[in-house]
Structures are given as structure tokens and as C-alpha cells.
Amino acid sequence: MATEQSWPPVAGFPPANSEGLRAALMNAIPEADDDSPVAAQLSLDARRRIDLRGRRFPKPEHTRIITIANQKGGVGKTTTTVNLAAGLAQAGLNVLVIDNDPQGNASTALGLEHRSGTPSIYEVLVEGAPLAFAVQPCPDVPNLWGVPATIDLSGAEIELVSLVSRETRLRRALDTYLAEREVSGAPRIDYVLVDCPPSLGLLTVNAFVVGREVLIPIQCEYYALEGLSQLLKSIEMIRKHLNPDLHLSAILLTMYDGRTNLAQQVAAEVREHFAEQTMETTIPRSVRVSEAPSHGQTVITYEPSSTGALAYLEAARELTERGVGGGATRRSRGAARFNEPTEKG
Ligand SMILES: Nc1ncnc2c1ncn2[C@@H]1O[C@H](COP(=O)(O)OP(=O)(O)O)[C@@H](O)[C@H]1O
Numbered sequence: 001m002a003t004e005q006s007w008p009p010v011a012g013f014p015p016a017n018s019e020g021l022r023a024a025l026m027n028a029i030p031e032a033d034d035d036s037p038v039a040a041q042l043s044l045d046a047r048r049r050i051d052l053r054g055r056r057f058p059k060p061e062h063t064r065i066i067t068i069a070n071q072k073g074g075v076g077k078t079t080t081t082v083n084l085a086a087g088l089a090q091a092g093l094n095v096l097v098i099d100n101d102p103q104g105n106a107s108t109a110l111g112l113e114h115r116s117g118t119p120s121i122y123e124v125l126v127e128g129a130p131l132a133f134a135v136q137p138c139p140d141v142p143n144l145w146g147v148p149a150t151i152d153l154s155g156a157e158i159e160l161v162s163l164v165s166r167e168t169r170l171r172r173a174l175d176t177y178l179a180e181r182e183v184s185g186a187p188r189i190d191y192v193l194v195d196c197p198p199s200l201g202l203l204t205v206n207a208f209v210v211g212r213e214v215l216i217p218i219q220c221e222y223y224a225l226e227g228l229s230q231l232l233k234s235i236e237m238i239r240k241h242l243n244p245d246l247h248l249s250a251i252l253l254t255m256y257d258g259r260t261n262l263a264q265q266v267a268a269e270v271r272e273h274f275a276e277q278t279m280e281t282t283i284p285r286s287v288r289v290s291e292a293p294s295h296g297q298t299v300i301t302y303e304p305s306s307t308g309a310l311a312y313l314e315a316a317r318e319l320t321e322r323g324v325g326g327g328a329t330r331r332s333r334g335a336a337r338f339n340e341p342t343e344k345g
């Protein structure tokens, strides 16, 4: 379980509304000099803790539905989904995670029951069950709910092919669920995050049709940008034919190791091409982040004072501050360039 940080000494301190106190405390942390990277990181983390601790994030005007996608595996989709979700929930927002990947990794990290036969996204997509049937509260984080994926979902790509409205099944289920919550007076869900499998099949299409925004995690490694144009083309196709609201709202650089030239080059290249969409926060490579799922937890609850947890909290905050309209249907220079071969406008 999490070790409590030595500073600040009181949980929830400084109080959420004391900006002046936060600023004073942050200024009191001594600057580390440049040739001591460890001291610099510690000093940065101390400031981040003061800045983020106990902070409430603003509620969006309406429910934001964000699909976390990249057809490459192992780039940090699931890690990003669960940690952003926990960060948002911890800051007072109501969050629903939909695990739309048969591997069920998001379900594991959120501590959701997901043995075969558990009501899951499979029953919703393939059998037409209401989403409410499969929603579970996340055991460690208040205000966080999840729809698990079980192994049953692994057959869904094929089973969906022959079903009516196979691309819009998730959208219908979620729209109905959100509307029913509203009618029943249940608290509004502020953020829905949808985790995707590493492919562009029907499960991902359903996630693109339900989402209004796409967040693409990009791992700061060689080949990071390979496949990106294919992904952007798919998003564009869905936008044209099935979901006019869909847009790429954010790119998050993950597993960043600032000591390597390669990571710096990849980050610089992504920022150059996607200046508007790339989030300022980058997620560092961190052992705590990779350990958390084996404890059925997010890093936000597993090791809240770690660099990885702070980075995800900061990313969650940045996400709430990046307006719903930001980047909207406008396509950046980068997106245009990456789409060049077949795009006509
Ligand atoms: N910031 C990070 N630092 C260290 N390991 C990470 C980080 N982000 C993800 N990982 C690890 O990398 C692997 C792939 O991440 P994951 O989120 O499962 O990717 P995806 O969902 O895109 O396949 C997992 O083992 C995960 O624990």
C-alpha cells in the first residue's frame, strides 16, 4: 500500500482553496542545481505534490467521453486510461471507465471483478444488455466506476460482424445509461474513458463511435510514429461516416526517459507535428507505474507520492483544463501531414 509522503504533513493539506498558501509553500522549496538530476526531480516532485494535493478539478460543462486509442500494443493505453481516471476521480469528478479490450488489463488495474461470466462489456455489446447491468464501483477510489472486460470479449470481434448496427452498439448503450442516470437523479458522470485493444477492428470502431474525443498515448521509442497515419485516417473515416463529433483532442507522451536522446527526439518530433494536441505533461518511465497493476491498483492509489502518480495527476488536471473545444474539428498541421497520402480535405 502507499507510503504516506513526509510532506506536507497533513492529508489534504494545503486546503483546496488556498492558492496563496500553495504558492508560498511551492516557492519555499529550494531550487536544485542543474548537475544533480535526482535533487532536481525531488524538488520538482515536492512542488507538484503541494500543487496537486487535495485539489478539486473543475467539472466539464457536459459529460466528456474520451477514447484512448493506438493500434500499437504496449504504448500505455491501459496505464493512461486507469491512471487518468483515478486522478480525475480523486479530484472530485465522477468517472466511468469502459474496458473494451479482451485482455481486461484495465479491469485488473481498477480491481474490478472480471472472471468469465461476470456481467461485462461483452454482454452489452453482443447481447444488448444495458450498460448499468455491467457497471461496478471501483473498490479503491470513490466516484470511480468501471465496466469490466472478461475473456468472453475475445470472440466479440467476430460475433459483432453479423449483428445489426454493429458499429454503434456501445454508443447506444452509453447514451441510454447516461440519460437514465439523469432521469433517476443520479450524479452526472463527468468523464467516460474507454480503453481500446491494440487493433483497429470493430471493438475499436465502437469506441470511436461512442467517444467524442480521442487521446492517443505515444511511447517515446523508436517506431513511435509508425502507424500513426493509419490511426488518424481511421479517426477521419469514422468522423465522416459515423460520428461527426469525433476529434483528436490530446496526445500524451508516455514512458519518457529524458536520459536518452531517442526519447527526446521522439518527443520533439511529436510536439512539432502536433503542437496543438500534444499535452505539456509527459509521463516518465517509472517502476511504480508498472508495479501497480499487479496489486490490482492504479499508481495513484498504490504510490501516490511517486513521480509516475504525480505525472498522471498532472496530466489529469491538464486534461480538465484543455477545453472540450480545444483542437476540435480543426485538424492540425501535423494531422494534415500525417494524412497526406489519401486525404483530399
Ligand atoms: N510510465 C510507465 N513506466 C513504466 N512502465 C510503464 C509505464 N506505462 C506503461 N508501462 C508498462 O508498459 C506495459 C504496457 O503498458 P499498457 O498500458 O498495458 O499498454 P497498452 O495498453 O497500450 O498495451 C505494461 O507492462 C505497463 O505496466
Ligand SMILES: [Mg+2]
Residues within 6 Å of the ligand: 077, 078, 079, 101, 105, 196
Ligand atoms: Mg491495454
